[in-house]
Structure formats: C-alpha cells, structure tokens
Amino acid sequence: MLNKKTKPERLIDDRGLRIDGRRPDELRPIRMEVGVLDKADGSAYIEQGKNKILAAVYGPREAHPRHVALPDRANIRCRYHMAPFSTEERRSPAPSRRDMELSKVIREAVEPAIFSKYFPRTTIDIFIEILQADGGTRSAGITGVSLALADAGVPMRDLVVACAAGKVDGQVVVDLCDEEDKLGEADLPVAMIPSSNAITLVQMDGDLSPDEFEKALSMAVDGCKKIHEMQNEALKRKYLLIKEAVEEKMEPKEGE
Amino acid sequence: MILSEVVEKKRLVVPGEQLAEGDYLPGENTYKIDGKVYASRVGLVDFSGNRVYVVPVKGGYMPLVDDPVIGRIADIGMSGWTVDIGAPYPAMLPSSETFGPRQPFARTDLSKVFDVGDLVLARVISFDRTRDPLLTAKDPGLGRASSGRLMRISPAKIPRLIGRKGSMISMLKGETNCQIAVGQNGIVLISGHSPFEENLAMAAVSMIEREAHTHGLTDRIREMIDKSRKSGNVEQKDQT
Numbered sequence: 355m356l357n358k359k360t361k362p363e364r365l366i367d368d369r370g371l372r373i374d375g376r377r378p379d380e381l382r383p384i385r386m387e388v389g390v391l392d393k394a395d396g397s398a399y400i401e402q403g404k405n406k407i408l409a410a411v412y413g414p415r416e417a418h419p420r421h422v423a424l425p426d427r428a429n430i431r432c433r434y435h436m437a438p439f440s441t442e443e444r445r446s447p448a449p450s451r452r453d454m455e456l457s458k459v460i461r462e463a464v465e466p467a468i469f470s471k472y473f474p475r476t477t478i479d480i481f482i483e484i485l486q487a488d489g490g491t492r493s494a495g496i497t498g499v500s501l502a503l504a505d506a507g508v509p510m511r512d513l514v515v516a517c518a519a520g521k522v523d524g525q526v527v528v529d530l531c532d533e534e535d536k537l538g539e540a541d542l543p544v545a546m547i548p549s550s551n552a553i554t555l556v557q558m559d560g561d562l563s564p565d566e567f568e569k570a571l572s573m574a575v576d577g578c579k580k581i582h583e584m585q586n587e588a589l590k591r592k593y594l595l596i597k598e599a600v601e602e603k604m605e606p607k608e609g610e
Numbered sequence: 611m612i613l614s615e616v617v618e619k620k621r622l623v624v625p626g627e628q629l630a631e632g633d634y635l636p637g638e639n640t641y642k643i644d645g646k647v648y649a650s651r652v653g654l655v656d657f658s659g660n661r662v663y664v665v666p667v668k669g670g671y672m673p674l675v676d677d678p679v680i681g682r683i684a685d686i687g688m689s690g691w692t693v694d695i696g697a698p699y700p701a702m703l704p705s706s707e708t709f710g711p712r713q714p715f716a717r718t719d720l721s722k723v724f725d726v727g728d729l730v731l732a733r734v735i736s737f738d739r740t741r742d743p744l745l746t747a748k749d750p751g752l753g754r755a756s757s758g759r760l761m762r763i764s765p766a767k768i769p770r771l772i773g774r775k776g777s778m779i780s781m782l783k784g785e786t787n788c789q790i791a792v793g794q795n796g797i798v799l800i801s802g803h804s805p806f807e808e809n810l811a812m813a814a815v816s817m818i819e820r821e822a823h824t825h826g827l828t829d830r831i832r833e834m835i836d837k838s839r840k841s842g843n844v845e846q847k848d849q850t
Contacts, residue, residue, distance in 0.1 A: 395670060414670065414698040467625075469641075469650060474739055476698040504625050507669020507766060509639060509650040512626025549626045549648060589624045589652055593667060597622075597824045 365534055366523040373534065374403075378527040381517070381577055386498070386588035388505045394481075396506025398588075400498040403531050404488035409498035410481045411506040414473035428473040432461035434495060436484040456492050457482075463496050463516065463545040463555035469509040478508060489535035490518045496545045496555070497581055504589055513585050514554060516545035517577030519570035526566055528573040542567070544574035548582045619657055622823065623649040623664060630662045637663030653766075654823055667823050671697045671765035671795040673743040677734045680755065680793035681745070683724045691724055693732065696765070696795045699742045703732060707746040708753070729755040729799075731791055755791070758801035759808050763819040765796035770822040771815060778818065778828055785835045786811040809844045810835060 365373050372378065382403030391397035394410035401407075417423035422431075434456040438447045460482065468478070480502070482495040493516035500514040520530045522538035535541055540560030546553045562570060616628050623629065629640060629647045636642040639651040640662055649655070653666040673679070673695065681693035681701060690704035708723055724730055730745075731752045737743035747753050763771070771792060772779045783790055788802035788811040798815055802808040814831050821827055838844050 396668070416698055416700065472739075473698060504652050505668060507651055507666055510625040511641065511648070511650065513624065547626075549628070550643070586624050586627070590622050593622055593652075593823050596821055600821050600824050600830065601826070 361537065362533065364523060365537060366525055372522065372527060374531055378525055379573060381529045381580060382531065384581065384584055386501060386584060388501050388588055389592060396502045396504070396508070398498045398501035398505060400494050402490065402494040404486060405491055405494045406486040407491065407494050407498050408483045408485060409495065409502040411478065411502040411508065413478035413506070414476035414508070417475060417477045422477065423475040426474050427470040429477045430461055430465050430468065430470060430480065431477055432457045432480040434460055434482045436487060440484045440487045459555055459557065460492060460496055460499065464499055464503065464514045466552070466554050467500065467510045467512055467514045467547050468503065472509055489530050489532035490543065492516070493518050493543045493545070497585065501585055501589060512547045512549040513582065514545055514547055515578040515582045515585060516543060516555065517574050517581055518543040519574035519577065521560065521562055521566060521570065526569045526573060528577045542570045542574060544571060544578065546575060546578050548579060615657065617655055620654050623655050624652050625650050629655050633660060635661045637661045639664035639666055666766045668764060669766045671695070673697050673699070673734050673737040674794070675734055675737060677794035678731065678792070679734060679795045680729060680731055680791065680797035680799060681795070683726050683728045683730060686720050686726060691720070693730060693745060695743070697743065701743040701745050703730070703745040703747060707748050709748065724754060731755055755799050758799045759812060761798040761800065761812060761815055763796050763798060763815060765794065767819045767822045768792060768794055768796060771818050773828070781828060781832065782811060782814055785832060786814065810838055813844045
C-alpha cells in the first residue's frame with residue numbers, strides 16, 4: 355500500500371509521553387451519548403480516542419426462536435461486529451472467529467450485572483457495531499453496552515465499565531491505542547462492576563510479570579472508575595437538560 | 611439502626627447509585643446489599659416511610675394484574691385471541707372473556723368479534739411471569755377500539771400521564787374536551803370533537819412524555835393548552 359504507516363521507533367519518548375502525547379496514566383478523550391437510535395429500546399454511542407462504537411439493546415422481548423427461551427431467566431444474546439470500513443484495510447463483514455469470541459466475553463461481562471431473573475422466557479438482545487476501530491474496542495463496547503442497557507430500562511446492579519491497561523516499551527500504561535496495542539508488549543482489558551468492585555472480564559494478550567500485572571490491573575481499575583463517572587453523567591445529561599430548560603421558565607412564576 | 615438517606619427525594623439516579631443506608635426496605639427498581647440500597651434503573655428516587663423506590667424514566671411494559679391495556683389482535687386461535695400488548699409475553703384473550711354468543715365459536719366466527727389487526731381495549735386478569743398474561747374485554751368501556759387517534763408513548767411515562775389519583779388525565783380530558791383511553795402498555799387512544807382538539811391532546815401527551823421527570827408539569831400543560839386555544843394553532847415543542 356502506498357500510504358502504509360511506518361512503524362514508529364519508540365512508543366514512549368524521552369519526556370515519558372506516549373505516541374499520541376498522553377501520560378502513562380492518562381485516558382484517551384471519551385465522549386458518550388445515550389438514546390441515539392429510535393428503533394432500539396436502548397442505545398448508546400461512544401467515542402474513545404478514535405474508536406467510534408454504536409451499541410443497541412432490544413428487550414426484554416419474546417424469545418424467538420422459541421427453544422432459546424430459558425424457564426427461569428432472560429436469555430441474553432450479544433453480537434459484536436466490526437463494520438467493513440472500521441479498519442485500515444477492508445474487513446470482511448462476515449462474523450469472524452474473533453467477533454464470536456468477543457460477543458461471548460462481552461455477554462459474560464455484562465450478564466452478572468443484569469437482573470435477568472425478572473424476565474423469564476424472554477431474550478435481551480445486545481448489538482455492538484464498531485464503526486471505527488482504534489484499539490480497545492471490546493472495553494469501549496462494554497462501556498457503551500451498559501449505557502444502552504440502562505437506557506432500555508433493563509434492571510441492573512450497576513453499570514459495567516471496562517478499560518484496558520498494558521505494557522508499551524517496557525512501561526505499564528492505561529487505555530492503549532491502536533499502535534500501542536499492535537506494537538506493544540501486552541494488553542490487559544478489564545471489565546468491572548464498580549459498586550461491588552467485582553471484575554467480570556480479564557483477558558491478557560502478551561506477557562506481563564506478576565508485578566507488572568498487579569500494576570496494570572490497578573491502572574485499569576482506576577481507568578474504569580474514571581469512565582464510570584462519565585457514564586453516570588452521560589445517562590443523566592439528557593433528562594437534566596430537559597429539566598433545566600423547562601423549570602428555568604417556571605422560576606419567575608414561583609417567586610410571585 | 612442508623613437511617614440515612616444518601617440522596618434527596620426526586621433526584622435523578624442511575625443503576626448502581628446508592629440511595630440509602632440502614633433500615634430501609636428496597637422498593638421497586640432498587641435492591642439491597644450489606645444494608646445499602648441501590649437503584650437498579652434510571653429514574654427518580656422517592657421515599658415512603660422507610661421504603662425507598664425508584665420511578666423509572668424509561669423501560670418496557672411488564673403486565674400487572676388489573677392494568678388497562680390497548681393491544682392488537684395478533685392471531686385467532688380455537689378458543690380465543692392472541693393479543694400483542696407490547697410486553698415480552700404474548701397475551702391471551704379467551705372468547706369467554708368477551709361479549710358474544712355463549713356457544714363455542716367456529717374459527718370464522720371469532721374473527722367477526724375481533725379480527726387480526728383490530729385494536730382492543732382490555733384489562734389484565736392474571737399474570738405471574740410463569741404464565742402468559744390473560745386478558746378480559748368484558749368490563750364496560752372495553753372491547754374493540756373502532757375510532758380515534760393512536761399514540762404510542764413509553765410505558766414508563768404512563769403513571770405521569772395519569773397523575774396522582776388521575777389528576778393529570780382528568781385535567782387533560784376536561785381541558786381538551788377529548789375522550790382519552792390510556793393503556794398501561796403505553797398506547798393512548800384519543801377521540802375528540804374536532805381535529806384541533808385532538809391535536810391539542812396529542813401535543814399535551816407528547817409534552818408529558820418528554821417532561822415527565824420535571825416539576826410543575828400540570829401547570830405548564832394547562833398553560834400550553836390555553837395558549838394554543840387563544841392562538842388557534844397547536845404549539846409545537848422543539849426537540850432538545
């Protein structure tokens with residue numbers, strides 16, 4: 355390819371800054387929006403760095419085909435999918451082995467937070483569409499999915515948050531971008547339920563020493579907590595804006 | 611035991627947010643772990659005695675016994691109809707729960723009472739999650755909905771549309787001079803004497819849906835209706 359990116363010599367410079375100018379413990383800029391799709395029961399859009407991800411939730415709804423219904427709880431189904439245009443080189447739109455694995459781990463990451471026992475014989479369908487990928491799509495996907503679930507009104511113990519940490523040029527850093535993910539030494543995505551400090555997903559790609567692992571895990575957990583604050587804010591924003599707009603108009607009246 | 615309300619009344623909360631600590635009973639849309647009560651859905655907190663509950667701002671319909679609902683006939687069976695009431699479970703309306711000939715119907719006869727695609731006003735007579743909801747159309751005012759304007763709003767906003775002891779809906783009926791049938795499943799059927807009055811009622815219902823979580827809504831609705839009546843056209847709310 356003509357415009358193929360050249361591999362950078364170093365991923366962390368002399369000042370200790372990363373390839374995109376971040377400090378080792380700094381997250382990428384994150385933007386979240388809730389309720390972006392009208393047809394879905396719940397939806398969310400998340401940007402984390404150059405990641406652009408849509409998450410949609412349908413349900414609880416009637417289980418089709420019938421035999422997938424579970425007698426005691428809702429059957430949660432998840433589809434993670436990367437758009438053909440989401441990566442530098444066109445990606446086949448057919449579900450890959452990786453897509454299937456991620457669908458499974460994302461489902462297992464959010465499932466413990468959902469009160470699925472309230473909806474026996476139904477299904478909750480989760481869709482994650484990666485519009486643009488920039489490393490850490492599974493983490494950002496999980497963060498977006500829990501927003502979409504809350505937006506759909508599915509009862510949950512807490513919002514599930516995910517954030518990755520890893521090792522780049524021998525240094526432990528948080529929230530890896532695409533280059534760091536590909537050229538770095540290790541990647542450790544972590545998903546958690548913040549209110550109970552329960553971890554629902556840990557995967558590791560590459561090698562970390564036990565000490566590095568501990569450090570990476572705690573950095574990922576710290577990252578999760580920061581993202582969790584943003585999730586709360588994003589969920590409330592829509593309603594608070596309407597509330598402020600209409601109640602402001604009322605105020606002079608109440609003072610009379 | 612120490613009682614403490616962690617958040618104030620009517621505050622907007624999200625799943626996992628702590629609401630209270632101590633001797634509180636977890637009410638609707640909350641749960642309790644280690645003496646702490648948390649929200650399980652997005653909504654407004656409320657306290658009633660030592661019970662904490664969350665009034666949701668979004669969510670689907672879950673049938674409850676005695677709920678009035680408006681559904682669409684999905685299928686005709688041997689002894690009744692399957693009705694889509696927008697719940698995760700299909701509802702059954704047995705022919706014995708409608709007014710009609712007492713004898714068992716033949717398949718063609720059932721379609722004369724309610725045909726596929728008809729809208730019916732009905733009431734839930736039993737539902738407990740292990741069995742599909744059962745409906746009746748035998749009460750006065752129930753049965754086929756033959757005319758009117760149809761709206762679908764979020765079922766979570768229905769309690770606000772009805773108001774405390776029906777205050778909102780009776781105000782709306784009076785002010786707009788329309789007949790309004792409200793299904794707990796989020797379907798609203800409006801029929802009035804003029805298209806203007808129907809538009810007015812529909813605008814008011816959309817406004818209630820949009821601003822359900824705010825204070826002083828009844829007054830604002832009344833104000834909107836007054837303004838529209840004076841100007842002769844229905845005020846369109848801009849979307850935020």
